[in-house]
Amino acid sequence: MERKLLTKDSYKLLISKIISGKYQLVAPVKVDALVDFRRIKSADEITEDYIVTVSSAKSVAFPRNEKLFGFEKNNKKLEQTDFDFDSIPHTVLLGVRPCDAMGFASLTSIFCWDSVDKIYTTRLERTIIIGMSCAKADASCFCTSVKGNPGNTAGNDLLLTKTPDGDYITEIVTEKGAKLVAEFYELFREDKGAEKEPLLANVPEVFELDGILAKINSKFDDEVFWSEQAMRCLGCGACAYVCPTCACFDIQDESHGKTGQRVRCWDSCGLSLFTLHTSGHNPRQNQGQRWRQRLMHKFSYMPDRLNTVGCVGCGRCSRACPVDMNIAEHLKSIIDN
Amino acid sequence: MNNIQQKTKELLESGACTLIIGYEKGTGGKARPVFVRKAEHAAKLIFDESCDQNIAGYLYRQEIKNESKKAIVANNHTLKSIVELASENQIHEGDFMVLAFTAEGEIIELKSFEEIEKHVATLYHGLNDEDKATMQKIEAMTMEERWGFWENEFSKCIKCYACRASCPMCYCPTCTVEINQPQWIPVPSHTLGNLEWHVMRAMHLAGRCITCGQCAKSCPLDLPIHLLTYKVALDSEQYFDSVAGTSVCANNVLATFKTEDHENFIR
Amino acid sequence: METQNIYLPYLMEIEKISEEAPFVKTFRLKFINPEDAESFSFRTGQFGEYSVAGVGESTFCIASAPTRKGYIECTFRKAGSVTTALSDMEEGSTLGFRGPYGNVFPIDEWKGKSLLFIAGGIALPPMRSVIWNCLDLRENFKDITIVYGAKSVADLVYKEELRLWDERPDVKLVTTVDPGGETPDWKGEVGFVPTVLDKLAPKSENTIAIVCGPPIMIKFTFPILEKYGFADDMVYTTLENRMKCGFGKCGRCNVGKTYVCKDGPVFSLKQLKQLPDEY
Numbered sequence: 001m002e003r004k005l006l007t008k009d010s011y012k013l014l015i016s017k018i019i020s021g022k023y024q025l026v027a028p029v030k031v032d033a034l035v036d037f038r039r040i041k042s043a044d045e046i047t048e049d050y051i052v053t054v055s056s057a058k059s060v061a062f063p064r065n066e067k068l069f070g071f072e073k074n075n076k077k078l079e080q081t082d083f084d085f086d087s088i089p090h091t092v093l094l095g096v097r098p099c100d101a102m103g104f105a106s107l108t109s110i111f112c113w114d115s116v117d118k119i120y121t122t123r124l125e126r127t128i129i130i131g132m133s134c135a136k137a138d139a140s141c142f143c144t145s146v147k148g149n150p151g152n153t154a155g156n157d158l159l160l161t162k163t164p165d166g167d168y169i170t171e172i173v174t175e176k177g178a179k180l181v182a183e184f185y186e187l188f189r190e191d192k193g194a195e196k197e198p199l200l201a202n203v204p205e206v207f208e209l210d211g212i213l214a215k216i217n218s219k220f221d222d223e224v225f226w227s228e229q230a231m232r233c234l235g236c237g238a239c240a241y242v243c244p245t246c247a248c249f250d251i252q253d254e255s256h257g258k259t260g261q262r263v264r265c266w267d268s269c270g271l272s273l274f275t276l277h278t279s280g281h282n283p284r285q286n287q288g289q290r291w292r293q294r295l296m297h298k299f300s301y302m303p304d305r306l307n308t309v310g311c312v313g314c315g316r317c318s319r320a321c322p323v324d325m326n327i328a329e330h331l332k333s334i335i336d337n
Numbered sequence: 338m339n340n341i342q343q344k345t346k347e348l349l350e351s352g353a354c355t356l357i358i359g360y361e362k363g364t365g366g367k368a369r370p371v372f373v374r375k376a377e378h379a380a381k382l383i384f385d386e387s388c389d390q391n392i393a394g395y396l397y398r399q400e401i402k403n404e405s406k407k408a409i410v411a412n413n414h415t416l417k418s419i420v421e422l423a424s425e426n427q428i429h430e431g432d433f434m435v436l437a438f439t440a441e442g443e444i445i446e447l448k449s450f451e452e453i454e455k456h457v458a459t460l461y462h463g464l465n466d467e468d469k470a471t472m473q474k475i476e477a478m479t480m481e482e483r484w485g486f487w488e489n490e491f492s493k494c495i496k497c498y499a500c501r502a503s504c505p506m507c508y509c510p511t512c513t514v515e516i517n518q519p520q521w522i523p524v525p526s527h528t529l530g531n532l533e534w535h536v537m538r539a540m541h542l543a544g545r546c547i548t549c550g551q552c553a554k555s556c557p558l559d560l561p562i563h564l565l566t567y568k569v570a571l572d573s574e575q576y577f578d579s580v581a582g583t584s585v586c587a588n589n590v591l592a593t594f595k596t597e598d599h600e601n602f603i604r
Numbered sequence: 605m606e607t608q609n610i611y612l613p614y615l616m617e618i619e620k621i622s623e624e625a626p627f628v629k630t631f632r633l634k635f636i637n638p639e640d641a642e643s644f645s646f647r648t649g650q651f652g653e654y655s656v657a658g659v660g661e662s663t664f665c666i667a668s669a670p671t672r673k674g675y676i677e678c679t680f681r682k683a684g685s686v687t688t689a690l691s692d693m694e695e696g697s698t699l700g701f702r703g704p705y706g707n708v709f710p711i712d713e714w715k716g717k718s719l720l721f722i723a724g725g726i727a728l729p730p731m732r733s734v735i736w737n738c739l740d741l742r743e744n745f746k747d748i749t750i751v752y753g754a755k756s757v758a759d760l761v762y763k764e765e766l767r768l769w770d771e772r773p774d775v776k777l778v779t780t781v782d783p784g785g786e787t788p789d790w791k792g793e794v795g796f797v798p799t800v801l802d803k804l805a806p807k808s809e810n811t812i813a814i815v816c817g818p819p820i821m822i823k824f825t826f827p828i829l830e831k832y833g834f835a836d837d838m839v840y841t842t843l844e845n846r847m848k849c850g851f852g853k854c855g856r857c858n859v860g861k862t863y864v865c866k867d868g869p870v871f872s873l874k875q876l877k878q879l880p881d882e883y
């Protein structure tokens with residue numbers, strides 16, 4: 001893979017040039033005590049002090065609320081205004097962790113399953129992903145258990161790895177990445193060939209993925225197993241909403257007088273309402289069944305139907321969970337039980 | 338701490354209990370709720386300052402309700418919630434055992450709601466210093482500043498409902514946000530809808546919020562939404578002399594009619 | 605309609621509203637844009653998302669037959685928000701329709717066979733599409749029998765069509781109402797669908813059975829069919845699960861790894877028996 005070097009000064013310059021150019025720049029910033037992705041206006045807003053951002057980067061392609069189209073009602077007549085594809089901004093997404101970058105492949109597999117969701121794909125096509133390798137990890141990280149690693153290039157267009165001098169090794173992963181480098185070629189130097197590996201965090205493998213994939217199907221009917229696992233789970237949406245690979249959504253109408261819009265917004269299989277029929281019948285009646293859906297969707301249904309594991313090991317769900325439902329730990333217990 | 342392990346081990350061994358709801362060490366040393374069924378697992382249980390999560394909500398969870406002999410390791414927040422839930426008839430005396438701690442850290446069993454009430458009476462009910470400071474800061478703001486403060490906060494809410502799910506007082510089988518005929522609260526998580534959601538929740542917790550702050554602690558985006566329910570709790574105390582979580586026989590502010598009510602629209 | 609937006613509905617005009625039973629209506633819908641009418645096609649068994657702007661979308665099967673071109677029909681029961689809003693609409697109003705989605709009844713494979721349709725309550729709509737489809741291709745099939753039951757006489761839907769089917773010499777129609785649901789002049793059977801079916805003692809030889817109805821009816825109908833020798837791959841039904849998108853993305857309709865919106869809604873009993881208990 002082609003490599004370049006971006007010195008710390010030219011890194012700042014690159015950011016300023018991106019912002020003043022045709023792109024909007026989305027990067028991790030400090031939001032009070034947290035670090036999350038925001039659209040930024042100056043290089044000074046960016047922080048590098050985070051393991052992973054609270055929310056994943058998915059909202060760039062799959063925003064938490066998205067207008068699908070507008071409408072206007074006049075007595076018996078109805079007019080619709082289609083989604084404006086031209087309105088989708090060209091975006092550079094900076095500071096994405098390798099796990100997050102990998103997550104887009106899962107989302108894409110769902111949004112392009114037979115029918116193509118052009119709103120999602122256009123958003124993603126217009127996004128250039130500049131990843132940042134991880135020098136630090138925490139107890140919730142487990143990318144190495146799901147075939148990722150702290151310096152994984154997959155899913156990135158460019159991947160930066162910070163050297164002890166504060167410069168950035170720049171790996172050019174895709175055509176899109178190469179184009180961006182070409183656009184700002186004067187900022188990039190020849191790479192000095194520093195080794196990347198020692199600069200990366202050490203993330204121990206928690207479980208053996210193949211073991212889980214082989215065993216999880218046989219666990220479906222073990223209701224006791226799932227209900228014991230989900231005993232403390234409260235049934236909220238936190239884990240799914242922060243997850244880079246969760247794609248579930250609801251479709252809702254909002255209107256004011258004659259005009260309105262149809263909106264898609266995030267939804268979660270953890271919520272009891274998710275599968276509730278209008279008749280009151282609910283195919284998933286308890287939290288055990290809903291938790292089973294979460295794990296099986298990611299580790300059985302998606303691998304089976306879409307050839308993708310639906311988890312990149314970012315650990316966000318565990319960090320966001322009010323009761324510390326550590327997903328890696330629960331997966332491991334599938335092998336152990 | 339070991340006395341919690343000793344005590345629960347005895348309870349499980351003797352068969353006095355078949356389930357202990359308590360705390361264990363979780364990811365990165367954080368405390369988290371745990372359910373212990375076997376005496377040999379009692380060693381998992383901990384109780385220290387890190388165990389500040391309010392776990393009273395598990396008492397009315399259907400899966401747990403069905404367990405006949407259970408005990409809950411209750412911190413001060415959990416105790417107050419037990420009192421409040423009892424006053425609202427959501428849990429019943431004798432359905433569970435309560436293990437609490439004296440100020441000195443001694444483990445005690447509170448045998449009746451009356452004993453819990455007495456114990457709760459010895460506890461501090463006000464806000465902590467940090468919350469007091471933020472509250473004062475907000476109260477000193479002009480209306481525009483306040484609006485700006487909350488607008489910024491509500492813009493972050495992703496409507497994951499972790500706050501509601503972890504609040505023991507949010508037990509409605511169908512929350513108002515889930516009613517769609519009519520749709521009182523918009524489902525998407527835009528700022529205005531989020532504001533409606535949180536104001537609605539604060540109103541529904543009037544005189545019921547026991548000021549444990551669990552909602553804000555659960556929020557992945559760190560919204561200080563507990564301040565909304567706290568404000569209503571302080572008002573309930575000031576105007577109606579009602580402090581949630583202190584009396585099993587308390588008449589709920591929202592459900593009590595008094596002829597000398599300050600508001601005259603009701604008469 | 606030129607769009608790349610898979611969520612943008614076709615605009616449809618309600619051409620005709622028929623009151624079928626208490627709370628049950630049928631809409632005949634016409635494409636407002638003639639090109640849409642031209643390019644649209646579907647097969648029997650498929651469903652769509654019908655919407656009232658400002659209220660939302662709701663999932664119904666297409667109740668008309670693909671052999672009848674130029675319009676589609678849906679029959680729905682007033683249940684929640686969208687169906688209530690639909691109920692309040694008048695002829696000439698515009699609504700949204702996305703579709704067709706889902707798989708189909710494999711009627712091509714049924715050529716040369718006898719067909720036994722068994723329906724209960726408001727589950728006749730998905731069946732009506734396939735019944736008309738098969739009647740329009742009548743020469744392709746041998747005997748056609750329809751067993752249809754509802755709670756009471758008033759609850760029977762498609763009364764006009766029941767009369768048409770009853771008059772046809774090439775269709776055997778058996779209608780029934782639950783005990784207590786009959787009126788003094790009721791000429792059909794009285795009893796639950798499975799009981800009436802048992803009395804009918806259907807022949808399974810070279811016969812396909814299509815069963816749609818409330819879960820309880822389905823549950824008691826399958827053993828009767830088994831009793832008369834229907835093999836699992838000769839029995840078909842449809843599943844209903846909460847849906848939003850209709851095309852495998854919103855994530856809520858799956859039964860294990862099977863997505864009702866993509867892999868269904870039509871399943872053979874054989875397939876049904878392999879599904880986990882999650883519907």
Ligand SMILES: Cc1cc2nc3c(=O)[nH]c(=O)nc-3n(C[C@H](O)[C@H](O)[C@H](O)COP(=O)(O)OP(=O)(O)OC[C@H]3O[C@@H](n4cnc5c(N)ncnc54)[C@H](O)[C@@H]3O)c2cc1C
Pocket residue numbers: 250273277278514515516517524651660661662663664665666679680681682683684685686687688726729730843844845846847848869
């Ligand atoms: C394949 C298939 C075919 C069907 N065919 C027919 C048919 O031919 N005829 C028929 O009558 N029925 C049919 N149904 C059933 C029909 O889809 C439901 O009865 C109908 O959708 C009820 O819609 P409603 O809007 O009236 O109900 P509501 O309960 O009001 O639901 C409205 C929508 O909002 C959602 N919702 C409700 N409350 C909330 C909330 N608080 N937050 C977020 N979302 C919420 C629901 O998920 C729903 O999508 C079929 C179902 C399926 C799956």
Ligand code: SF4
Pocket residue numbers: 239242243244245246298310311312313314315316317318327
């Ligand atoms: S399931 Fe959890 S660990 Fe896996 S990708 Fe989603 S948030 Fe990250």
Ligand code: SF4
Pocket residue numbers: 240245246247248267268269270293294295297298855
């Ligand atoms: S885990 Fe649940 S919320 Fe996430 S994508 Fe799968 S079904 Fe949807």
Ligand code: SF4
Pocket residue numbers: 232233234235236237238239240270317320321322323324325499
């Ligand atoms: S696992 Fe945690 S975050 Fe997910 S639904 Fe359960 S309580 Fe909420």
Ligand code: SF4
Pocket residue numbers: 493494495496497498499500501552555556557558559560562
């Ligand atoms: S927990 Fe936080 S983000 Fe989630 S609904 Fe409550 S306030 Fe909003």
Ligand code: FES
Pocket residue numbers: 846847848849850851852853854855856857858863864865866
């Ligand atoms: S209806 Fe959306 S996935 Fe099936």
